[in-house]
Amino acid sequence: MLFHGLSAFPITPADAHGRVHTGALSSLLTRIDKAGADSIGLLGSTGSYMYLSREEKRRAIETAAGCLAGRTPVIVGIGALRTDEAVTLAQDARDAGAQGLLLAPVSYTPLGDDEVFEHFAAVATATELPLCVYNNPGTTHFSISNALLTRLAAVPSIVAVKNPALPAADIGAAHQATLAAVPADFAVGYSGDWLVTDAILSGGVAWYSVIAGILPEPSIKLMRAAQAGDRAEVQRINALFEPLWTLFRELSSYRVVHAVANLLELSRFAPPRPILLLSPADRQRVKAALEILSSV
Amino acid sequence: MLFHGLSAFPITPADAHGRVHTGALSSLLTRIDKAGADSIGLLGSTGSYMYLSREEKRRAIETAAGCLAGRTPVIVGIGALRTDEAVTLAQDARDAGAQGLLLAPVSYTPLGDDEVFEHFAAVATATELPLCVYNNPGTTHFSISNALLTRLAAVPSIVAVKNPALPAADIGAAHQATLAAVPADFAVGYSGDWLVTDAILSGGVAWYSVIAGILPEPSIKLMRAAQAGDRAEVQRINALFEPLWTLFRELSSYRVVHAVANLLELSRFAPPRPILLLSPADRQRVKAALEILSSV
Numbered sequence: 182m183l184f185h186g187l188s189a190f191p192i193t194p195a196d197a198h199g200r201v202h203t204g205a206l207s208s209l210l211t212r213i214d215k216a217g218a219d220s221i222g223l224l225g226s227t228g229s230y231m232y233l234s235r236e237e238k239r240r241a242i243e244t245a246a247g248c249l250a251g252r253t254p255v256i257v258g259i260g261a262l263r264t265d266e267a268v269t270l271a272q273d274a275r276d277a278g279a280q281g282l283l284l285a286p287v288s289y290t291p292l293g294d295d296e297v298f299e300h301f302a303a304v305a306t307a308t309e310l311p312l313c314v315y316n317n318p319g320t321t322h323f324s325i326s327n328a329l330l331t332r333l334a335a336v337p338s339i340v341a342v343k344n345p346a347l348p349a350a351d352i353g354a355a356h357q358a359t360l361a362a363v364p365a366d367f368a369v370g371y372s373g374d375w376l377v378t379d380a381i382l383s384g385g386v387a388w389y390s391v392i393a394g395i396l397p398e399p400s401i402k403l404m405r406a407a408q409a410g411d412r413a414e415v416q417r418i419n420a421l422f423e424p425l426w427t428l429f430r431e432l433s434s435y436r437v438v439h440a441v442a443n444l445l446e447l448s449r450f451a452p453p454r455p456i457l458l459l460s461p462a463d464r465q466r467v468k469a470a471l472e473i474l475s476s477v
Numbered sequence: 478m479l480f481h482g483l484s485a486f487p488i489t490p491a492d493a494h495g496r497v498h499t500g501a502l503s504s505l506l507t508r509i510d511k512a513g514a515d516s517i518g519l520l521g522s523t524g525s526y527m528y529l530s531r532e533e534k535r536r537a538i539e540t541a542a543g544c545l546a547g548r549t550p551v552i553v554g555i556g557a558l559r560t561d562e563a564v565t566l567a568q569d570a571r572d573a574g575a576q577g578l579l580l581a582p583v584s585y586t587p588l589g590d591d592e593v594f595e596h597f598a599a600v601a602t603a604t605e606l607p608l609c610v611y612n613n614p615g616t617t618h619f620s621i622s623n624a625l626l627t628r629l630a631a632v633p634s635i636v637a638v639k640n641p642a643l644p645a646a647d648i649g650a651a652h653q654a655t656l657a658a659v660p661a662d663f664a665v666g667y668s669g670d671w672l673v674t675d676a677i678l679s680g681g682v683a684w685y686s687v688i689a690g691i692l693p694e695p696s697i698k699l700m701r702a703a704q705a706g707d708r709a710e711v712q713r714i715n716a717l718f719e720p721l722w723t724l725f726r727e728l729s730s731y732r733v734v735h736a737v738a739n740l741l742e743l744s745r746f747a748p749p750r751p752i753l754l755l756s757p758a759d760r761q762r763v764k765a766a767l768e769i770l771s772s773v
Contacts, residue, residue, distance in 0.1 A: 264750035300751035454560035455596035
């Protein structure tokens with residue numbers, strides 16, 4: 182059940198040279214663990230995996246293994262442009278104490294389905310850890326079709342997918358089409374915080390959550406309401422999240438949660454350049470959105 | 478005049494671990510130099526810059542500096558996801574003997590104009606080498622608008638742009654719009670081999686050429702005809718290139734020139750995985766396209 186429930190994706194606090202601050206990372210991880218998330222998604226897109234060196238990623242995983250001591254399982258992002266690099270990152274993650282892997286088909290030269298399949302097969306067989314397919318066309322510019330997912334799901338250690346959530350009108354049919362493409366025990370979960378509750382209400386088994394990485398408590402309340410099918414409570418909590426969802430859509434969740442971490446004094450670090458800090462006006466909007474959320 | 482004329486972009490032959498084969502690279506560079514290209518675009522997209530480590534990129538540049546001894550100037554691709562990495566690559570390129578730099582706004586988190594501007598300004602001021610803006614939305618997923626180009630062209634060492642060529646019906650107006658956005662001495666050149674002669678006939682001053690990296694002789698004939706405004710000769714030579722252009726469009730120039738290098742026994746290496754070798758049937762088509770070209 183590793184790829185079920187609420188998976189919280191923290192930022193990875195790091196200095197301007199890409200050196201991870203293990204103290205700040207530990208605080209974020211402890212906060213998620215105490216709040217009761219079902220898993221932690223370390224080194225996801227939110228965790229800057231594409232901007233950190235192999236050595237720093239390994240330090241981040243070792244930090245998580247040390248401070249969590251197995252209480253909350255850790256799923257580690259291991260995407261890389263080269264297949265051999267992704268294989269090495271998978272082995273590093275296993276050696277440093279990860280419980281599961283998350284692999285996105287990052288690309289520079291646009292890839293074909295056969296190339297993505299061979300890439301995933303090589304990485305999935307490099308360790309015995311269960312692997313979740315990270316389908317994130319917004320950053321990888323490769324969309325994993327249901328036909329390709331069927332092929333990937335036949336690789337023994339590939340047991341889950343993290344799909345982008347869709348608007349309420351489309352998610353039900355899309356979820357059924359995905360279920361039809363994979364074995365019965367394959368875990369179909371979703372990301373896209375501002376759309377995800379409809380995906381859970383439609384049967385999605387996991388929320389891969391950016392906001393839960395920095396605000397785990399209200400996120401867990403929202404997820405538990407969605408898992409219970411309590412649409413009224415989902416609607417009530419989502420309304421309180423809405424100012425933050427607006428900022429996520431407009432400025433990207435990545436930039437916004439870095440600003441939240443600064444505002445809450447959980448990290449004094451900026452995202453890696455070229456990503457810029459939010460403007461003072463936008464930081465003010467983030468602050469206002471956080472105040473509304475305090476009543477969840 | 479570094480960013481004028483025909484710039485030939487070779488592949489970077491490397492083994493399965495990403496180790497550059499300096500002997501095969503030297504042979505490719507010598508072949509381009511002897512044929513009389515105006516510059517060499519080392520570590521472009523064709524040269525696998527996003528798939529090679531800092532150390533291997535440095536070895537490739539030192540190899541070029543050694544075997545060319547300044548005869549044909551070398552423009553080096555220095556794109557990286559992190560700004561500090563791109564700065565370091567620019568300094569490495571200068572120290573290893575490059576004459577110019579080529580910088581693409583590679584991204585994972587989608588970037589805004591201000592972020593790309595600050596990224597370019599930081600890299601351009603890190604050395605005194607002239608820098609060409611590499612506008613390649615097909616791989617970077619960021620399109621450099623003319624408004625952003627105006628801001629970039631105000632940075633002293635940014636002196637050129639490599640834009641994607643457009644179909645004949647559109648390139649004239651697009652070229653004039655770009656010229657209107659930049660100073661008079663700013664060099665506006667193009668890539669996209671199968672479309673580029675119309676861009677040169679419309680006033681583009683440079684062809685950043687994938688095919689010239691592996692077949693410099695017929696490419697130089699085509700460029701000289703375009704530079705002379707000899708439309709009949711351009712048409713005659715382009716007709717002979719057409720079977721290869723068809724393969725470029727269908728399979729990508731990156732995959733096809735790696736196959737050409739294998740067929741001509743100029744490199745025994747494959748592109749970096751996850752990129753796969755062409756199928757035997759497609760390699761046969763490449764072979765047939767090369768035979769037609771032998772009559773240029």
